[in-house]
Amino acid sequence: MKKSKNVNEYIENSSEESRSIMEELRQIIKSTVPEAEERIAWNVPNYKLNGVLAGFAAYSKHVSVGFSEGGLSDEERKLFGDKGYKTGKGTVQIKFDQEVPSTIIKQVLKSHAKMNESRKK
Template sequence: MDNKIRKIEEVNQFILDLPKNIQTITVALREIILNSSPELKEEFKWSMPNYSYNGLVCYIQTAKKHVNLGFFKGNVLQEKDVHKLLQGTAKAMRHIKIKKMEEIKPEAFTSLIQQAVRLNED
């Protein structure tokens, strides 16, 4: 399915309002997420882009100086996180903090997103 069709207007608008450096990272993460699984559905809730398939999978959370790629079942994913990218101590959620474009690792991120999607298939 074409990613353009899957992108929703609320997220387009949200991205347009971000500072340039944060916008660039967010756009890149959005592409990685949508490319990693045709099943993922883009939504805008809790004032940020969320991606779901049989329930919540991941989200993009922006801040002034960084962007978090977050996982709702990050505690389970952590066991599969070979690159040790996931951070956080919440009960279930974990995130990867990205401060600049060079920190984006498409293959590693795609792998984690695909594993997160599979967690929702059980």
């Protein structure tokens, strides 16, 4: 995929299957932490609030959403895993046929925003 100048362009340039997931993730992030700065970083949509907060990227079979530099806690990973989502150190894969786990994502965003705030002090 070619480099995008902004998040709208990134979503438009992505596969049709991934767009609705990314639009929903974008809406969740912007409504949960409206003060976060939206940008393109590392060639993908990224949100910054007292450091990196979250980001997402489209792949051939899923959209990956990642959380702050510290990654996911074991408890957060379990929340996603129990609902059938594949997780990594700081990422969650949302397959095209899965619903976006909005409640868990909102919870994690709020927690990571607080962590970033406390690290800043």
